[in-house]
Amino acid sequence: MTALVAIGTYVPPDRVPIESLADEFELTPMQLRVFRRYHKLGSAAHAPSLSLTELLGLAVADLRLTVEQAARIRYVLYARTFPGVVPYPLNPLHEVCRSFGLQHASAFAVGHHACASGLLAVDLAGRLLASAPPDALALVLTGEKAFTGEARFVPETSMFGEGAAACLVAASGPRDRQLSYVASLRGEFDGELEEVAGEFQRIYHDALGAAVTSAVSSAGLSLSDIALILPHNVNVVAWQRVCKRIGYPLDRVLLDHVADYGHVFCADAFLNHRTAVARGLLQPGDHYVIAAAGAGRGATFSAMVFSH
Amino acid sequence: MSDTTTIDPDLRQQVVDTICELLPRVLKREVSGASETTTLMDDLGMSSTTGLELVLELEDKLEREISVEDMGRDNFETVGSLADYVAGNLLPEE
Numbered sequence: 001m002t003a004l005v006a007i008g009t010y011v012p013p014d015r016v017p018i019e020s021l022a023d024e025f026e027l028t029p030m031q032l033r034v035f036r037r038y039h040k041l042g043s044a045a046h047a048p049s050l051s052l053t054e055l056l057g058l059a060v061a062d063l064r065l066t067v068e069q070a071a072r073i074r075y076v077l078y079a080r081t082f083p084g085v086v087p088y089p090l091n092p093l094h095e096v097c098r099s100f101g102l103q104h105a106s107a108f109a110v111g112h113h114a115c116a117s118g119l120l121a122v123d124l125a126g127r128l129l130a131s132a133p134p135d136a137l138a139l140v141l142t143g144e145k146a147f148t149g150e151a152r153f154v155p156e157t158s159m160f161g162e163g164a165a166a167c168l169v170a171a172s173g174p175r176d177r178q179l180s181y182v183a184s185l186r187g188e189f190d191g192e193l194e195e196v197a198g199e200f201q202r203i204y205h206d207a208l209g210a211a212v213t214s215a216v217s218s219a220g221l222s223l224s225d226i227a228l229i230l231p232h233n234v235n236v237v238a239w240q241r242v243c244k245r246i247g248y249p250l251d252r253v254l255l256d257h258v259a260d261y262g263h264v265f266c267a268d269a270f271l272n273h274r275t276a277v278a279r280g281l282l283q284p285g286d287h288y289v290i291a292a293a294g295a296g297r298g299a300t301f302s303a304m305v306f307s308h
Numbered sequence: 309m310s311d312t313t314t315i316d317p318d319l320r321q322q323v324v325d326t327i328c329e330l331l332p333r334v335l336k337r338e339v340s341g342a343s344e345t346t347t348l349m350d351d352l353g354m355s356s357t358t359g360l361e362l363v364l365e366l367e368d369k370l371e372r373e374i375s376v377e378d379m380g381r382d383n384f385e386t387v388g389s390l391a392d393y394v395a396g397n398l399l400p401e402e
Contacts, residue, residue: 034360038376156357198349201356205381237360244380 002126003173004306005137008062009274010055011163011261012047018159025153035159039235040255044146044161044262052085052145053092053099059143059164059267060100069168070100075128075138076107079121081114081160081265081294082151085144096141105139113183114294115232116302118142118266122169123181123304129171140167142266154263154295158234161262165270176273179287179305180218182211189299200299205241207301208293213246215289215303225287226305229253230272232292233263254281268292282308315395323391326369327362334362344388359384366394373399 018035021027027035035041047055056078065073078093086092097107110121118140125138143164146152153159184207189200216223229252231239236255243250254272257264264271269290276282291303324344331339335352348354354362367374375397383393 030361030364031357033364034357037364038360156355194353198353198355202349202381237356241380244378 001172002122002129002178003170004122004176004178004273005168005170005173006063007168007270007274008059008064008166009164009267009271010058010062010143011045011264011271012050012055014046014048015043015260016046017043021153021159024149025155035235038237039158040237040259041159041235041262042259044152044159045163045260045264046146047162050162051092052143053095055143055145055162055164056092056096056141056166057099059141059166060096060139063166063168065100065168067101069137070102071104072135072137073102073105073139073168074132074136075125076102076105076141077121077125077138078107078109078141079117079266080109080111080142080144081117081296082144083111085147093141102139113185113300113302114296115234115263115266115268116183116292116294116300118269119181119290119292119302119304120183121266122167122178123183125169126171126178129169132171134171136171138169140169141165142167142270144265154234157238158263161233161264163261163264163267163271165267165274167270175284175308177307179221179307180215181302181304182215182218183300183302184211184214186299186301189295190297200295204293205238205245207299208238208291209242209246211301211303212242212248212289212291215291215305219287219305221287221305223248226289227252227283227286227308228276228281228288230269230276230288230290231255233258233261233268233272234293235263266292284308315392319398320391320395323366323370323394324387326366327387327390330362330365330369334358334365342387344386344391346387348384348386348390354384356381356384359390362390363394370398372401375399
């Protein structure tokens with residue numbers, strides 16, 4: 001049973017306020033008020049002086065891998081929202097592998113589930129490790145640069161923040177064991193037509209809620225067994241509506257970082273996990289859900305249940 | 309949660325009128341013949357964020373704060389359903 005061994009994170013100290021996006025994205029004062037008041041988006045983490053390689057490297061460094069652990073890493077999966085994040089032939093993933101002595105590992109990117117790709121990478125890492133030697137490990141990297149307009153702001157929805165996470169995964173282990181994984185792929189939302197966007201908005205909360213409840217029942221549990229949901233930090237109002245649909249208390253969804261970090265691409269789940277553990281919100285044996293929705297070419301609604 | 313049986317009908321009508329008055333401003337286009345049966349998303353193509361803008365504009369116009377704790381997508385179905393929600397969820401005046 002796939003297990004998370006350790007999580008390293010990095011969030012830069014600088015912030016950009018939502019108001020700084022107003023001119024570029026033609027946001028009215030009323031739209032800015034909506035973002036702050038209802039979406040609870042206030043600022044996004046920003047690392048102007050760090051390259052993507054440095055950003056990812058700081059999260060890996062936070063893992064404090066031993067030489068022995070590094071030698072056991074067979075796979076390095078970079079889960080990201082955007083298909084391309086640097087010009088050819090640059091390859092930040094391979095640079096990070098070189099910096100940490102991981103050249104022996106198979107390193108590749110996973111991106112087809114957009115912001116839900118982090119969950120896909122954890123599941124894929126577990127499946128790859130299932131046929132590897134029992135002591136083998138995989139490293140899942142997440143985090144991107146908010147380097148274009150599309151990577152800074154999602155109209156009417158969210159603002160992206162910079163940060164990174166590195167998650168060490170094993171085929172089995174005593175803690176943070178993956179009990180289930182559900183990914184609902186909705187190819188019909190491939191497109192940028194107004195009707196497609198409208199329909200996506202209409203089904204969003206039901207679809208994300210369905211992924212959560214489906215993952216919980218696949219794990220043989222009910223929602224009342226779930227101590228905490230670790231969400232993607234898209235905004236607060238989306239999670240209010242998901243919670244209302246599925247009848248789950250909003251105060252058990254860890255939304256602390258939405259207002260401060262923004263939506264840190266695929267790294268949200270891991271940053272939130274770190275916070276949940278630091279704040280003592282997860283006790284041994286607690287069941288929790290990691291959930292995310294990804295939109296881009298098509299849409300993905302994903303949820304994973306773990307036992308802490 | 310609002311209970312529509314206890315809503316002051318005068319207040320509700322005032323909210324309906326105010327919503328209809330605000331629609332062109334929020335949607336940034338002319339809106340003719342809006343009434344309480346007008347559907348916000350289907351007839352007017354309102355997005356969820358524009359709906360929230362409308363709620364903020366209503367707060368400014370009514371000079372009252374609206375509790376959004378229980379607000380869901382269903383409340384934005386029609387002008388009338390939004391008026392039901394708003395009239396039933398105005399926070400007490402300080």
